[in-house]
Amino acid sequence: MxxxxxxxxxxxxxxxxxxxxxxxxxxxxxxxxxxxxxxxxxxxxPGSFFDFYEYMFNGTFYNTKIFVNLLWQAGLLFVIAIALTPAFKMKFWNIGAEGQCLMGGLGALIGLKFIAPFVPNIIALCIEFLLAAIFACSWAVIPAIFKAYFNTNETLFTLMMNYIAMGIVAACVVAWSTSGSSVLGVVNNVNHEGWLPFVESFGNSYIFNILIIIGASIVIFLYLGFSQHGYELQVVGGSRNTAKYLGINVKSVIIRTMLLSGLICSVAGFLMVVGASHSINETLVNGRGFTAILVSWLGEFNVPTMAIYSFLVSFVSIGSSNAAAWIGxxxxxxxxxxxxxxxxxxxxxxxxxxxxxxxxxxxxxxxxxxxxxxxxx
Amino acid sequence: MFVTYIRGVIRVMILFLFGSTGEIITEKSGHLNMGTPGIMCMGATGAVVGGVIYLKAIVDPTTANGFLAIIIPMLFCLLFAGLTGLLYCFLVNTLQCNQNVTGLTITTFGAGVFPFVSNMIGSDGLSILSSSFYIRIFPKAFCEANWFTQIFLSHGFLVYLAIIIAVVALLILKKTRVGLSLRAVGESPATADASGIDVSKYKYIATIIGSCISGLGGLYYLMVMNNGALEYNIESFGWLAVALVIFSLWNPGIAIAGSFVFALFYQLPKFISSSGAAAQIISLIPYFVTIVVLIVVSLFNKRETQPPASLGVNYFREDR
Structure with a gap:
């Protein structure tokens, strides 16, 4: 039977x-x-079926400013997904993008708060990015070193690093907030020292951020598809033994790839702080690190597909919260x-x-x- | 002061214990369920729905019957969590989807559903229902006899249920044929299949039972820890419960001790009444401890302390 x-x-x-x-x-x-x-x-x-779509489009395509905001949110998700992709191709399950971006943001904020007021703007931006890169890369490379040398489970290691990053940021915010309000206001609000330039005609728009994201994605696209490194990390992901027989140094590939992952995460953190909020709190990344994992996976590590998914997800997320606000x-x-x-x-x-x-x-x-x-x- | 601290620790510990016992059972079947935080949220959603249905039925919340006030939210909680577990297992086992991705999606989904549903249907009167959950199971005079009974015997029934479930899970896993088969499924499903074990059935049942136990954590969080008030912080507790699985080396017995240790650190800032930045740093200790355990486990490569060999890998019968 x-x-x-x-x-x-x-x-x-x-x-x-x-x-x-x-x-x-x-x-x-x-x-x-x-x-x-x-x-x-x-x-x-009941009865809100068509209204829902109307408000959904209004919240995302209504005018240039709203549409640029959608592009920026989608781009942010996209750049984090891009950051995760090299690691995923290597079968290194980095679910710590949340923490890596947050640490990048913290690095950028330290530059913004303590260095930017005293140096010319272009130098300030360079220092901010350097600090962001150091913070995010160190957050990414610690689990990688343990994975390379002791084969420590990276999934949970990176997950725990997320929460440690959140705790450190929360502690910093408490320490730096002046009035004991445990909220850090907008840094350098008056003269905008160390802020990324923004185009006035779009209001406080994110055009510059989006351009940086497009640049980063092209770099990763070329790195993965057309470079020796991209080939090596794919072999390591396929079979470590094959990689050894080919004469690839597996340990250095793991560490190098995670450094790259951290570097791109630092771009995301840098843009969120220096190009958008000019402040920080523990929910700065707001779950994008986790959503980006899904985008990267479902996009099958293919850069253009990931771009489409990031756009669709951001559209659903922003559009539906707008619709919810209007319908009530x-x-x-x-x-x-x-x-x-x-x-x-x-x-x-x-x-x-x-x-x-x-x-x-x-x-x-x-x-x-x-x-x-x-x-x- | 110390007695209050330990009582507070036990309060938090039980949430971790529910979550991690459920996750251990699921992981023993080879499913790395990253959806556990979401499943705990779904359990809490079920508790809200069940509670509100019961409150609507009796109209006046003050006339609530203690037994029904417990059993109806609990049944709904098990139903919601079990169905979410079923969804996870269907996607992963039948539709062969990636486990990490499916789990994370379920977490996103559950973390959205809980506030959404409870905002929609409201939560008035849940705090009255919640009082049934921490009725002490021993008489009052006995509970307050000395420090020992105050710490260990003055809790509601869910606390003891969590410990009983963990002990029973340990016994089943280590001492029975079902437990042996389940472990075989998690280690090597192809071998288990060849020896006549219905791999699919074991995976489904283990995942659903595990999800139900994790879901009880959501009920506990809502009714006991927050006295029926709506708080949406389950997700981070859920991730700690997942981490606790590693800490306890896939052993529900160690999970009891482990959840106590985690809760000890979690409540430490309150005990030493520190605030501000220092409190933030102290509350990070459980995460540091987990990382240290992860590293130590990987350094000493003993067979007993390793995760189930096929954890996170889907089993497709036709690939044999």
Missing amino acids: KKDRERIIRISRRTNLKWWQKILIKAIFVLVAFLMCGVISSLVS YSSTVSNVLTGLFFLLIISSTFFVNFRVHIKLPKRKKNEETAISSKEGA
């Missing part, structure tokens, strides 16, 4: 899918995810919808990688099914 039941639905791996079929499957799931957003909205607040329910709906969006995209990977065979049992021809199943095996 049981064997008969198993034969109705059978799953097998498939590798012969054409590129447009993959895109079609994923696009269908993205559309379903968008539809679900509206459905959930109308469940919470809790803005935490954006977390729910982002989670749902990812769940559906994850499910789509099944249909890309596997094929479902449905075969109704033939009761009389027992012998025939036995033969065909032998052939299948």
Whole structure:
């Protein structure tokens, strides 16, 4: 009986899918995810199905300023995903981007607060970036050293480093905030010493930040695809023994790749502090480090795909919290919808990688099914 | 003063214990469930939903029946957490999705659902229901007899339930055939399959039971630690519970001691009444300790202290 039941639905791996079929499957799931957003909205607040989409677009495409904000948020997510990708390709599960970005931000803030008022702006920016890089890279390289030499589990190591970074930032904020309010106000608010230049016509816009992000992504794209280093880290990810036989120094590749990961995270932290908030608190990164892991994974470590996913996720997240504000329910709906969006995209990977065979049992021809199943095996 | 401190430690410890016992059972089946913080959130959501349904049914919260006030939120909590575990297992085991990605998504999702649902349906009266949860199970005079009974015997039933679950889990894992099979599934599913164990069934059941236990942590957080008030800080507790699994070397018995140690450090700033930057630094000790344990475990490469060999790797039968 049981064997008969198993034969109705059978799953097998498939590798012969054409590129447009993959895109079609994923696009269908993205559309379903968008539809679900509206459905959930109308469940919470009946009759808000079409309003939801209207407010969603208003919150993201209404005017240049709002659209640039969307691009900036998407770009931030994208640059963190980019930072994680080299490590993931090496099969080093760095889930510490949250902490690495936060430490980068802390480094930049130290430059901003204590050095920028006394030096010319261009030197201040260089020092801020240098500090951000030192902080973020050291946060990334500590787990890498232990992974390289003692094979310490990096997933939990980097996770713990996130919380230590948050604690250190919280402690710094308490120590630096003057009135005991444990909130650090905007640093250098009057003369903007050490701030990244911003284009006045867009208000406080993020055009400059976005340009830096595009630059960083091109560098990583070339590094991964067309350099000796990119090749080496891929071999280390595939098989450490193969890497050894090829004469690759596995330990140095692990440490080098994590230094790069930290460096790109420091770009994110630097931009968040020097190019946007000009302040810091422990929730500066706000879970983007975790979301970026999903973006990098689901984008299959492919830079253009990651860009598309970052954009879609930011669109869902910003748009839905705007819609929630206008229709009148809790803005935490954006977390729910982002989670749902990812769940559906994850499910789509099944249909890309596997094929479902449905075969109704033939009761009389027992012998025939036995033969065909032998052939299948 | 010291007695109050230890009582506070036990209060926090139980949350860690629920989370990590559930995660240990899940990980023993080879599923690295990074969704545990989200599942704890879902458990808390279930508790809110169950509590509000019961409150709506009785209209006047002061007439709440102690038993029903406990059992209805608890059942909903188990239902929500179990369904989330089922979703995780379906995605990972049947749809062969990546475990890290699925787990993180479930955490994002759960951390969003809890505040969203509880904001939507409101939480008035939950604090009245929560009083049923910390009714002491021993008589009052006995509880306050001396320091020992004050520390160890003056808690609500969830505290003892957590410890009982951990001990039972330990016994099942180490002493029974089911436990042996479960460990085999986590170490090498292909071998377990060849010896006639239904790998899929074990993975599903272990993940769902593990999720239910973790979910009880959410109920505990809502009803006992916060007396029914809505606080949304479960996620960071959940990650500490995941870390505790490493600390306790995949052994629910050590998890009891480990959760006590974690809670000890967690409550330390309150005990020495430090505030400001120093308090922030002291509250980081559990994370440092976890890292030290991770390093020490990797230095001494003993077989008993290693994670299940196929942890985080999906088992696809046709790849054999």
